[in-house]
Amino acid sequence: MKFGLAQSRKFGTLKGAYSLVTEREYYDSQVTLTDYEADLILSYFGADNIHVGNKTSDPVKASKTFRLFPEGKPVNLNLVFPKPHKSELRLYLSKKAGFKPAAGDVWFIFINDGGLWLGSLSELAWRLESSELKQDDFDDIYQASVNQGIEIKTTTLKERDIYKRDKRVALQRLNESGYICEFDKTHQLFISRFSKKPYIEIHHLIPMSLQGQFKTSLDTVENVFCLCPYCHRAVHHAEDKLAGKIVDQLSSKRGVLDSYSIDKKDLLSYYALEDIDK
Ligand SMILES: [Zn+2]
Ligand SMILES: [Zn+2]
Numbered sequence: 001m002k003f004g005l006a007q008s009r010k011f012g013t014l015k016g017a018y019s020l021v022t023e024r025e026y027y028d029s030q031v032t033l034t035d036y037e038a039d040l041i042l043s044y045f046g047a048d049n050i051h052v053g054n055k056t057s058d059p060v061k062a063s064k065t066f067r068l069f070p071e072g073k074p075v076n077l078n079l080v081f082p083k084p085h086k087s088e089l090r091l092y093l094s095k096k097a098g099f100k101p102a103a104g105d106v107w108f109i110f111i112n113d114g115g116l117w118l119g120s121l122s123e124l125a126w127r128l129e130s131s132e133l134k135q136d137d138f139d140d141i142y143q144a145s146v147n148q149g150i151e152i153k154t155t156t157l158k159e160r161d162i163y164k165r166d167k168r169v170a171l172q173r174l175n176e177s178g179y180i181c182e183f184d185k186t187h188q189l190f191i192s193r194f195s196k197k198p199y200i201e202i203h204h205l206i207p208m209s210l211q212g213q214f215k216t217s218l219d220t221v222e223n224v225f226c227l228c229p230y231c232h233r234a235v236h237h238a239e240d241k242l243a244g245k246i247v248d249q250l251s252s253k254r255g256v257l258d259s260y261s262i263d264k265k266d267l268l269s270y271y272a273l274e275d276i277d278k
Contacts, residue, residue, distance in 0.1 A: 001276060002036045003110065004269040005213045006130045011117075015040060016110025020123065020276050025093070026103035033089040040109060041079070041089065044116045052081045055092065068098060069108075069119025075099050106276055123276065131272035143201050146170045148194040165219050170202040173224045181228035182253065183246050189228055201232040205250050206260060207270055214260060222259055225250050235271075244273045 003016035017037040025031045033041060042050070051061040055078040064079045077099060078092040093100045101107045101120030108126075109118045121129065145167050179198040181187035189198035203225050204218055211218050227235065227246075235246045251257055251267055268274040 001274070004266050004274075005210050006270050006272070007108075007110075009210065009213065010130060011110050011112060013110050013112045015112075016108060018106050018108035018126070018276065021101045021103050021105050021107050021120070023103045026101075029093045029100065031091050031093065031107075033091055037109060038089045040111065041091075041116070044111055045079070047086065050079060050081055050089070052084055052086065054082070055080050066099070066109075067115045067117045069117050072115070072117070073098070075118075126276075127272035130269070142167075142170075146174070146202055147192050147199055165204070165208060169219050169221055170224055172221050173202065174200060174226060176221065177226045180226065181231055182225045183227060183231045183249055187228040187231065199229070200226045201229055203227050203232050203235060205247070205256055206262070206267065210270060216260070218260075222254050223256055225253075240273055243271060244268065247271055247273065 001018055003011065003014050003018070007016055007018070008014040017035075017040055019037070021031070045064060049061075050064075051058045055062040059078075062078045062080050063076045065074050065076050067073070068075050075098040077094060077097055080090055080092075082088055082090050099118060099120075102122075104123060105120045106123050106126040107118065107120040109116065111117070142165050179189070179200055181189070181200070189200060191197065192199040205223050205225055206214070206218050208218055231246055234242050237243075238246075247268060248264070251264060257263060257267065265274055
């Protein structure tokens with residue numbers, strides 16, 4: 001899969017791809033590079049510089065240098081077109097050379113700083129790394145500002161933790177949606193003793209942490225959703241099935257995907273909930 005915004009924020013480039021290492025690939029110590037993975041590698045080395053045929057017939061040309069994530073240590077792996085018509089591009093994995101991810105791990109390549117990087121992480125670690133859904137310190141204050149009408153004090157927070165959110169946008173959403181959980185309007189809400197209205201939390205479907213990657217504001221009446229406290233925690237912390245269901249349902253509500261020109265796969269990837277396949 002091609003890198004999305006979440007990966008580009010982490011690795012500093014959109015020129016990257018990732019996929020799961022299959023049992024077969026692990027067992028054979030080789031991966032056949034497809035689609036974008038292949039394009040990326042060919043654009044970096046140039047098709048003419050890649051050996052055609054068995055790796056042993058020209059060990060020097062077959063060997064290519066990659067930088068191993070995160071330190072950047074060089075690793076030399078064999079990369080060849082096994083057949084003359086160059087329809088297949090094959091990368092050999094090697095424990096001895098320094099790169100042999102386990103079956104079920106996510107391996108990734110990307111171009112950055114003039115180098116071609118590769119690395120691997122367990123699927124869980126990969127999902128945690130690329131998730132944009134860490135609730136920041138500011139979130140509690142934001143929810144309180146909406147439900148209690150307090151002013152937001154940001155002086156104690158570090159600049160990087162602050163995603164500017166406008167309380168008025170949240171209040172407009174609340175008025176339009178009518179103080180219900182937008183995932184399931186039958187969800188029970190308690191009454192806030194401050195506002196005397198049902199207590200509701202506000203969630204940005206496209207996470208505010210991705211604001212830098214979008215030209216238009218993410219803090220809009222369209223992108224904010226009212227959720228009961230249970231669903232709000234769930235969308236941030238629940239396992240894939242429930243969190244995915246909430247994201248899926250909210251995304252179909254007001255055309256957020258169209259407005260921000262993303263597809264459902266992109267959105268799921270911000271939550272690290274995408275299917276990682278070829
Ligand atoms: Zn949230
Ligand atoms: Zn709910």
